[in-house]
Amino acid sequence: MKKKYKCILFDLDHTLWDYEANSREALSELYVLFNLKERGILIEERFLQAFYVINNELWDLYDRGLLHRDIIRNERFHRILLTLGVDDYPMSLKISDEYLQHSPKKKNLIHGCRETLEYLLPKYPMVIVTNGFDEIQSTKLSSSGIAPYFKSVVTSARAGHKKPAKEIFEFALHENNCSASEAIMIGDNLLTDIAGAKNALVDTVFFNPSKIEHQSNVDYEISSLPELMNFL
Ligand SMILES: [Mg+2]
Incomplete structure (x- = not known):
């Protein structure tokens, strides 16, 4: 279900x-x-x-x-x-x-990014959770044109913690009035994104475009972004 x-x-x-x-x-x-x-x-x-x-x-x-x-x-x-x-x-x-x-x-986005965000936008509030540096990450979002899709951007600097610490995920959830069981994290990194979200009891989607083999416990796995439209 x-x-x-x-x-x-x-x-x-x-x-x-x-x-x-x-x-x-x-x-x-x-x-x-x-x-x-x-x-x-x-x-x-x-x-x-x-x-x-x-x-x-x-x-x-x-x-x-x-x-x-x-x-x-x-x-x-x-x-x-x-x-x-x-x-x-x-x-x-x-x-x-x-x-x-x-x-x-630079403006290159991962294949299918924009159409997938366009599909998700009316259905869910979306939040960026990133370990990048503040000013750099906001430049990337605005110059690639995807800033308007996101309700908020949580950087490690602002949250005071880096992924995989559960605190950065809790910060993002709190800021957006969402509980852990109602959220899902999508990311390409098994340590920071997947293990991190699991630390915060958030469900996970492992974005694995090179189809690497792994032993991690993930809720969903995709090799392209449009696959998100199959279950979200
Ligand atoms: Mg990443």
Whole structure:
């Protein structure tokens, strides 16, 4: 039997906002802007790949509470350049500034995002629950045009807790007058989104576009956003 939910919680990065496509666009521009070819990084794709590896490592540590956000800001591009044989800390800070300015303005959304939000909008209040940085996440929502779909945006900075802590989910529920049993969380990350929502006794939808294998206990699993329309 279909359960009746009263509120939908959505993760943003990699779930609605196409982080990979958007960072790829921004990084390609930075590769040219900073003459990285002349600096010895001969193949652009190597720069992009180094970003994905190091960025994922740093975000994973951040999500686990083992890293301060300033390390991502100040060290991410330094480490990327170092692995590619370029030792230039001042330039890495400039690249970081440019990246943080331009990447959130990119507009690519995950396939089917807009039509799915359009379908859900008249049926449920929707809330973003994200571990991203305040100003950056709001830029992403407004520049990609999906801000109007959401009743509120709960960032870890505003809630005072990061996913997977149950407190950030409780903060979002309280703010929207919704109980845990009436809510469902949709996200791509088994630790922050799925285990986090379970901590707060909220039902879960694991968005798993690459169909990775896992042992987590999820209420629903989808590989594309429009599948949400089958049960919500
Ligand atoms: Mg995510």
